[in-house]
Amino acid sequence: MGIRKEVQDLLDAGPFPSEEAPVEEITETEHLLEQIPEPVTDEEAQALTTIFGSDDCFGLSMTLLHVIETAPSAQTADYPLNTDNMWVELLNRRVAFARKLAEEEHRSSSS
DSSP, X not given: OOXXXXXXXXXXXXXXXXXXXXXXXXXXXXHHXXXXXXXXXXXXXXHHGGGOOSSOTTTHHHHHHHHHTTSTTTTTOOOOTTTTSHHHHHHXXXXXXXXXXXXXXXXXXXX
């Protein structure tokens, strides 16, 4: 299927601006993010992890995280790109927690 135009447009804009960026840059990032139809594909989710910025960008980073989590394999995926970024670290921790919960549920249902 590849990456849809709306996702590619956001990827092409590059990493999210910091909260110190001009308001126009933040507004443009918000506009591009709002254009992405959900759910995203697994391929798109992986690509989107590369554009997290260095801060919350007034909530846009959390919104991007939630968009990534709409991917079909989001609960079990590994996100190996941009792993030094705090948002990708959070995403990977959330996946690890979901896996742990699934394992505990499986163990308790087989008992």
